[in-house]
Amino acid sequence: MSKGKNQHVVPRKDGWAVKSEGSSKASSIKPTQAKAIKEAIIIAKHQKSEVVIHSRDGKIRDKDSYGNDPHPPKDKKY
Secondary structure, three states: OOOOOOEEEEEEOOEEEEEEOOOOOOOEEEOOHHHHHHHHHHHHHHHOOEEEEEOOOOOEEEEEEOOOOOOOOOOOOO
16 A cells, blocks of 8 residues: 555654654654654655554554555544
């Protein structure tokens, strides 16, 4: 489905990190989750991939696709 690597927004001691799937290094670190999500969306749109948002305990709380999904789910949030 996606061309690029999915972007994960994960908690850190010093804020929130945006990490490409499978990468050990963060591509950016932001002070708030909201700012990290905005950054992840920019990257995901460019790479036509997904944003995977984690909660403080590390569990996945949400996902959004910015790729060319032939069967996109009906998003009830927007």
